[in-house]
Amino acid sequence: DLKSEMNKTRKLPLKKDTRASDSSQEDAIDQWARRRKQFKDSKKCSSTGGSSINSTITEGSINSEDARSVDLGLYAENEDRGFYTENFHSASWVFRGDDVSPDNSPRCLSKRPRPVAIRERTVKIAKGTGNYPWGFRIQFSKPILVTEVDTNSAAEEAGLQVGDILIAVNGTDVTSMPHSEAANLARKGPDILTMIVGSDISRYPNTPRPTCRGYLHKRTQSAILKGWRKRWFVLKHNGYLHYYKHKKDEGKCRPLEVTKLEGAEIGVDTSLGKPFVFKCIPQTGNRIFYFCATSNQEMKRWLEAMDKAVHPVHQNHVWVDVTLHNTTLPPLAIKNPECLGLLHQLDRSKDVWIQHYCILKDGCLYFYATLRSTPAQGGLYLQGYTVSEQSLGSKRSVIELKPPSEEFKTFYLCAENVNENKRWITALKASINKWLPLHQAIQDFMNRPLEETRM
Incomplete structure (x- = not known):
């Protein structure tokens, strides 16, 4: 039997x-x-939703x-450390900048001077051999700029880019420090050089995977x-x-x-x-x-x-590194958030709502257990998502985050009341609107009159 x-x-x-x-x-x-x-x-x-963000x-x-x-x-490294990123990695996206005026082309397509979108990220470089063991050069300036990155060097592999601004070296702030002192910090430090740099996330589109x-x-x-x-x-x-x-x-x-x-x-x-x-x-x-x-x-x-x-390409887009850097910070340490507060996320398998303290920044919604908890539990990359107010079950007002294709996940969020939902919806739409698919950005650019520079 x-x-x-x-x-x-x-x-x-x-x-x-x-x-x-x-x-x-x-x-x-x-x-x-x-x-x-x-x-x-x-x-x-x-x-x-909910627990799937941290599926292990x-x-x-x-x-x-x-x-x-x-x-x-644990499967955090392979699932982008708890982030749902499928839609972002399915296409090339261009950051339009903090000013999303439809009259302005993304910085990577336009010759006009445009404000850069500097965001902080962490770069770790393993020390090599020779006279220049780190594989990059910095400029005598304030702020200190990266002026050269050697091909096939540890610095290039770590994702350091020309134009990055040095903010901290091995935990020491260098924004007001002379160039020579910052260089000495690196030379006298450990074999793994840890730097916080400011990078322009609008410079290049990401490469689809x-x-x-x-x-x-x-x-x-x-x-x-x-x-x-x-x-x-x-x-x-x-x-x-x-x-x-x-x-x-x-x-x-x-x-x-x-x-x-x-x-x-x-x-x-x-x-x-x-x-x-x-x-x-x-x-x-x-x-x-x-x-x-x-x-x-x-x-x-x-x-x-x-x-x-x-044969994968291992180097992240700078914005991905920015989000990973932000996850290590306390919620209120993320600079200039577009919206913050409590949100409940629907766990559809159990039909329960899970509470998070949320921070919205540049099209990424970060989830924390509480206001004082670190690191972030996970989050959502929202490029291409549409945001609307819907009714769901017994709730008259919930926030629906709907992807452009059914192969990606739909998420449902709910704030404390209807007015809070509306505040979040407005902020989410504005944050998502900072990103354009590359093909759409190129089409919009081609449809505009030729840019002219007055002399």
Whole structure:
């Protein structure tokens, strides 16, 4: 009977090494154990709001649907430290500046003098060798400016840019310090040079990272169910491939498996005698994944996206570094916030509202546990989102944050009263309006009369 089968299953010596091949692990697990695990997993679905901001999943800790153990741990680095950033990384965005007048082109497209949008961020550089171990030059000026960054240096790898303003070196403020003293602070300090710099976030657009979604058939080596299973796959901007049993499970349930694609081998496979098949061999482990698409065009779409994930660009856009720097600050230390106060976020899986102390700055909404807590618990990158007042359930007035595409998450927030909701809605719209998709910015620029400079 079922209970006796389950007891037998518990006594089987399950291997804990997630790197083992499919067959070596699946042979030790029978059908009843698999069904029991799938039932448990379905009960552990996480929310699309609230707690999902801090979802904790470790690479390799969520293992295949072919009945391997689930072990949840920290996944902060790979999920942008608790931030929901999917829409930002799906396209190129241009910061229009603090002055969002429609008559002004973004600074990166215009030759007219425009105010720079300086924001603070943290840069850490490992000391090298030679006469210039840090790999950059600074100017004799106040404020102290970075005038040169060596190619392929530690400074370039850390994201330091020409034009950055030095604010602090190894924890010491240098804004009113002579150039020579700031240089001595770096020379006499530790091998990891930590600087707070001011960077212009409007100088360049960000570079999109590969994302891809769709149904694929995945080959399984299960001793019981051999063949191909149709699954919903999601390649995220951080280079991790997630898959779910159904499309509806994305954002609601934990993925059946998470695989890191960086360094993996991918390519078309003809050994199985089936069209539109391609394989993926992750860098860690000895597993081989076989996928089957519905057409040659669909297969090429996945291969192109996966190839970019295999060879990722690790350097962040300066604005991403700014937000990561801000998360380390107390709420009231973030300079010139556009709005702040208590907000409740809907956790849809539990139908409860979770309270955060929130700070809005440059299209990013930061979540803190309380007014005095540090660091931030997480936040939302809001580029491209639309903001409106809606009624939801028993609440007459809530704030709906709706993405431009249904593949991204919708969020619901609620302040203490209707007037507070309206205050937040006004601030959110103005903050989001500071960003434009690059293609729209270029189109607007091309439609304007040619810029002239009077002499």
